[in-house]
Amino acid sequence: MKAAVYTKYGPPEVLQLREVPAPTPRGNEILVRVRASTVTSGTIWARSGRHPTPGFSLLLRLAFGIRAPRRQILSYELAGEVEAVGGDVTRFAVGDRVYGTTTGLAAGAYAEYVCVPEEWRQGVTAKMPAEISYAEAAAVPIGAMTALHLLGDAADDGDGQRVLIYGASGSVGSYAVQLALGRGTTVTAVCGPAHVDLVRSIGAAEVIDYTAGDFTRRGDEYDLIFDAVGKISRSQVAGLLAKGGRYRSFKSPTSERAEYLAQPSALLAGGELRALIDRTYPLEEIAEAHRYVELGHKGGNVAIEIGGEAAR
Ligand SMILES: NC(=O)c1ccc[n+]([C@@H]2O[C@H](COP(=O)([O-])OP(=O)(O)OC[C@H]3O[C@@H](n4cnc5c(N)ncnc54)[C@H](OP(=O)(O)O)[C@@H]3O)[C@@H](O)[C@H]2O)c1
Structure with a gap:
């Protein structure tokens, strides 16, 4: 599969498009065909290995890898469709449109496929509202939670x-x-x-x-x-x-919980909440997308389209 991989911290150019093996879902995991992801300030810090708050860069390196990133596929938000499910999965079926985060997992969502557990402590996965696009759905979880x-x-x-x-x-x-x-x-x-x-x-x-x-x-x-x-x-x-x-x-620690995603899901479906999308970039232009977000003035969210279906 195609993925944006980084093996060292640095400027946007450290994100390189590569062919890597696609993951296989184990017991409680679903394999998601990723259609959209995002660039957030958190993604920028994880890529650069630097945090704007004095003293936080060391904490960031302790979490992500001291000299080089342990997790080489970045990004914490995704929307896509379930391509396969592990034997223990009960809440999702092949074809479901899902969205959520990849917090704490071995790989992120700048890739054509990612495996996420149906439930785990640090992050969330849910069926996405039918009324919104993949790009909008990907832009919801971290900001809204x-x-x-x-x-x-x-x-x-x-x-x-x-x-x-x-x-x-x-x-x-x-x-x-x-x-x-x-x-x-x-x-x-x-x-x-x-x-x-x-x-x-x-x-x-x-x-x-x-x-x-x-x-x-x-x-x-x-x-x-x-x-x-x-x-x-x-x-x-x-x-x-x-x-x-x-x-x-915003400096208080964030908590990702299923109920925090359930509330925006209902509001998005009813049209009472909107995900603002400033720009959408294809995965091939990931470095350009990071450069734009790094300017610090995105309006709402910046989406990454993977496989040409983010607007669906
Ligand atoms: N606590 C956590 O665990 C947690 C979780 C998620 C996000 N966050 C953090 O929450 C923060 C917000 O993230 P985000 O994605 O919403 O925004 P962001 O990308 O960090 O910042 C973009 C926004 O900052 C505004 N901005 C820039 N300079 C400003 C200034 N001097 N005064 C007021 N606003 C200014 C810009 O508005 P204008 O262009 O209109 O100036 C733009 O809308 C980030 O630092 C993010 O990492 C924290």
């Missing part, structure tokens, strides 16, 4: 709650805006000038361009401030928190 995990029970009493989402145009941020709105809150979103209309299109009541002045001086108050991109600290926004208000940051 992170947004749900960080929202937690904050703002779940909905009405009257004022929520500020900082970094609203990213993957996590765009899901956080929509999920918080779904709880009946009033959402103020902060993003860059190029994405004001995009963020307005997903329903934010007010959109603030962070280049147009210091929004922390506006004298507004929020019950929840959610930093979706790690660009603002608690102390910078402390003065905007209402009494009893909460601050949540």
Whole structure:
């Protein structure tokens, strides 16, 4: 099968298209014909071996390999169809359209095929909503699960709650805006000038361009401030928190759980949640896709098409 393989950390060019043996599903695994994957900032860090937060690069190398990546096929999100199932699989059948993550597994999704267990501790697999494309489905799991995990029970009493989402145009941020709105809150979103209309299109009541002045001086108050991109600290926004208000940051550890994916699945099927796709690149242009995401200004998500069927 065709896969983007990397044997050393470095710039986007370390991702090389190669022919490698296709995997075979064991007992509780399904073999997925991958149709779409993504480029997230997590994928960028795993490729470069570097993390923007001081001290985190060592942790990253401990997890992924000190000198070179242990797992040579990257990417944590996928959507595709089940091609074969292991003997112990009960939840999936050949032909099912599935999506999920590859967290903690031996190989990622920049490949024509990947094996994933039907259940495991670190990641999730589920049937994808019939209403969306493979590219949209691949762009959901990590961003939406992170947004749900960080929202937690904050703002779940909905009405009257004022929520500020900082970094609203990213993957996590765009899901956080929509999920918080779904709880009946009033959402103020902060993003860059190029994405004001995009963020307005997903329903934010007010959109603030962070280049147009210091929004922390506006004298507004929020019950929840959610930093979706790690660009603002608690102390910078402390003065905007209402009494009893909460601050949540993407730097908290993410948890992947089946119930976190079940909730967006239902909302996507009902059209109440949208996966924003900024650009789609074929696997052959994986280095170009990484270069674009590395600029730090993707609007929503960047999808990778594998085998020419991502829009299906
Ligand atoms: N805790 C976890 O385990 C976990 C899990 C998943 C993701 N994450 C992290 O969550 C973060 C969000 O990921 P992502 O994919 O949504 O976004 P991302 O790709 O890291 O960032 C892109 C977004 O950052 C925004 N941005 C850039 N500079 C900014 C600034 N100075 N102020 C405000 N926004 C700025 C851009 O918006 P504009 O172009 O509009 O400026 C763009 O939408 C990432 O760091 C990701 O790795 C963490």
